[in-house]
Amino acid sequence: MKSLGSIRRSFAPWADPASKPFISVKNVTKKFGDFTAVDDLSLNIYTREFFALLGASGCGKSTLLRMLAGFEQPTSGEIILDGQNLAGIPPYRRPVNMMFQSYALFPHMTVENNVAFGLKQDGMAKADIAGRVAQMLKLVKLEKFAKRKPHQLSGGQRQRVALARSLAKRPKVLLLDEPLGALDKKLREETQFELMDLQQQLGLTFVVVTHDQEEAMTMADRIAVMSHGQVVQVATPAEIYEAPNSRFVADFIGDVNIFDGAVTSTEEGRVQIETTGGISVRLASPEKFANGAKAAVAIRPEKIRISRQAPAHAPTNAAEGEIWDIGYLGDMTVFHIRLKDGKVIKASSLNAVRAVEDPLGYDQQVWISFGEDAGVVLKD
Amino acid sequence: MAKLASAFVSRLVIIIPYAWLLFFFLIPFFIVFRISLSQTTVAMPPYTPVFDLAGGFAGILEKVREFSMDNYVWLTEDVLYFNAYVSSVVIAAVSTFLTLLIGYPIAYGMAKAPRSLRPMLLMMVILPFWTSFLIRVYAWIAILKPEGLLNQFLISAGIIDQPLIILNTNTAIYIGIVYSYLPFMVLPIYSALEKMDHSLIEAAQDLGCTPIAAFWRVTFPLSLPGVVAGCLLVFIPAVGEFVIPDLLGGSETLMIGKTLWNEFNSNRDWPVSSAVAIILLLILVIPIVYFQNVQAKADSEGR
Incomplete structure (x- = not known):
């Protein structure tokens, strides 16, 4: 097996003008009444990239993520995913899944039913569902907890269930809204590396929203630093840290x-x-x-x-x-x-x-x- | 010392509700139960035996020997009581279902309304309680009677030419019960829906549910405790309801509350009416206790 490092080191599709972006956000603006949450924002995200949206609360990063998921519609501009314009496509028809900040686990269902939720909705055969659920629970090391209800789990275990559930449908893109925000520091650091390994193993595109710069620096291939609904700088963690393009970025990171x-x-x-x-x-x-x-x-x-x-x-x-x-x-x-x-x-x-x-x-x-x-x- | 005092206080706090239940629920229940084992007589109070504490313990024991199950046997011998129970339960069940059908959307609408509007909507649901229940039921007579408001409106609108006969039918009872008990259905469902995390619905949609599928797979199951509470709050009083069938129902309407009232006031047969009340209580309590046991078992199974 090739080491993850060697894959990572050579991974830089954004530097290659020939590579096509997987997600293309084009001049997207989102207004809530008078308030502009996202302001004429454009960025490209590439296949298999671990992309972080980093910014203080209220900078528009979550709104952008919610537009990718389909919970909000852009006021203007468009979002292209894998060649498909997402305008007007409701969340339940998008090939993306989201891991919620609150985890949003269904409290009336067991862990395995939570993970199976999306598969059942898609009408997958029962035997296939059982296989996939078992596989997902193994991936997040929760095989023993299949029959438990969410309220019987610790915060870290709930986070894993949420992850397994959002991965179960094999989405093209996984959106993560402050995925580690509710965990304590030690667990958060461990989970950061697990998420990175998982993303590499599955070969998925991850878009993560976070306000924690350390989290973004550790996990992401590239970081978009956001402020007031705009992207201030998009670059690798090292570039962001060593070569910030503005006083804001220099001050915000580290x-x-x-x-x-x-x-x-x-x-x-x-x-x-x-x-x-x-x-x-x-x-x-x-x-x-x-x-x-x-x-x-x-x-x-x-x-x-x-x-x-x-x-x-x-x-x-x-x-x-x-x-x-x-x-x-x-x-x-x-x-x-x-x-x-x-x-x-x-x-x-x-x-x-x-x-x-x-x-x-x-x-x-x-x-x-x-x-x-x-x-x-x-x-x- | 302070510890002892605080232990005493905390015990006292627990004792108060138990004492309340003892004095205002359990003791009256035993009084009714005792009367149900007595015989009717022309006296005041109109039943025997009557305890006389002067007779001492032996005297009480002797009176207890006079207790009989005759009144319960009597209830099984006259089919009237059986029919009244069945018809009460059916009427209450149908009204509960209708109340749920109307109350759920109201509660849902309230829970989805902008946060600033909710107190006002809540107030509107509670508002009818501020006038007398009896007067509100009388008002329905004015609305439903052949020359009442409803018929006048329908005739003047040209929808019907003959007045509808609603008053003194079961339909009027359904209208009365649904109207009177609607808040008891709306409020628990509203409180269940209101505290639900909206991100659950988003998660369901994210995982492929249309809004309707998300409702049936997530919203509705999560509101079930509210639905159950609302149904019990409507069903239990509706089974024993007396005022609504008496004022809005017809002479052929058979409900246990009315039967009980007749036994008690017209026949002055306190023992039989007490037996009717005890049986009614058992009909209601046994299924509810059973249901709660099942529920508790299901809850603890996942642990």
């Missing part, structure tokens, strides 16, 4: 320090920026900027080094400060450092050894510094 400033000079592949706090920053950037143009520098906390002495490249990409707060998280320590101009930045360092001689303490004067490829220049 922790970040943002320095406002203006471009002072540009040379081939490099840009020089003077921040409002008086730090001169030199970063690698493929883009060209006009001198004097406003720009912001985004640097992730783990890419900032802390030292007692000034680094060799000071004063470029370095600043003096004082340790303001220390947060010990076990695997790493987060320092809040107050710079000369009063700005407090975050820097984190990995606790690679168990005990450090003479660790950094409160109120200590330190230098922060970063490399030329540590930060991203944001235009706005």
Whole structure:
């Protein structure tokens, strides 16, 4: 068997102009009265992709998912699934299934009847239904719970029943609305990997809605970061994290320090920026900027080094400060450092050894510094 | 100490409803039951034996020996009682079914109405209770009688030329019962439907159900507790109903409530009417207890 990693690594249909999208959302707008939930949104999702819609609550991600499922109709624009325009097709005729945030298990039915629900509705032969249900319950490791009712299951087990039920009809696309939202942290992390494995095994297209960036980063092939009904950036988790295209995305995904400033000079592949706090920053950037143009520098906390002495490249990409707060998280320590101009930045360092001689303490004067490829220049 | 006091308080809280049931249900039941074992006589009260506590325990015991099942035997000998029971149960069952047919859509409509409208709709269902039950039944006489509002309307609309004879028939009883007990059907069904999670319907549709199929496979089964409660709330009082058959029904209408009233007031036969009441109670209680046992068993089986 080919390892999942090798499949995943080579999976990038969105980069191939010849590949046809499986789901195509074209200029879709959805209005509820005066409120625009989804605003002229377009995106493509490819076969076998694990696609995440990520955003804060009210950003329109769930509305978009519900339009894919057929519970809402777009006010304008169209959604094409596997070459078929979904306009006017009711949910019960769409080749997609949804896993609900509340799981929506039928409380009056046993686990196996819940899983068999869609198959019975389709008029599948009894023997086939039994076979498929057994297969699904095995897939989610719930064989022993077939005769139970939903209220006799734990939250994690209910989540699995919901998953088995939504997969039973072998949909072309599985829509998952905050699938792990109701689970506790540990279970959620385990289930993330199980979902990924399942998606690879079954070769299905998954569209997951989540507000949890870690969840999206872990599971998805690509993430669409949404805000106010629009897609701000669609990219792989690594691109979203390391090369956010806007201040919003940089700020939304993970922790970040943002320095406002203006471009002072540009040379081939490099840009020089003077921040409002008086730090001169030199970063690698493929883009060209006009001198004097406003720009912001985004640097992730783990890419900032802390030292007692000034680094060799000071004063470029370095600043003096004082340790303001220390947060010990076990695997790493987060320092809040107050710079000369009063700005407090975050820097984190990995606790690679168990005990450090003479660790950094409160109120200590330190230098922060970063490399030329540590930060991203944001235009706005 | 505080623990003891709180244990006492919590016990007291449980005792109050039990005491209520004892005093207002169980004791009256035993009084009626005792009378049903007595013999009628011309006296006040009109039955023997009458306990005299002065006779002491032996005296009471002696009186107890005078108890007899004669009244129950009598009920089996006159076919009138059997017919009255059967006809009461049939009339109550048909009216319950009709009430369900009308009440379910009303409850469904209320539960699906915008949240802001629901209190008003609820109020409209409860509103008739604010006038006397008796007056509302009298009002139906005015509506249903041959020269009443309904016939006037139908004749003036040209739909019929002869007035319909509705009053003093079983039809009038059905109308009266359905009208009077409709809120008892609507409210429990509404409360069952109202707390139902809408995403269940969406899940059913997502899995291939048309809206109608989703109703029968999900909504209706989930509203069954409300339907059962509503049916019991209508059926039980309807079986023993007296006012509606008396005012709206005809002389040929045989209902046990009316029979009981006749025995009690016209014949002054308290023992027989008590026996009628006890049998009525058994007819109602036995199937309900059995049904609840079955239900409880089915519920615990999945565990």
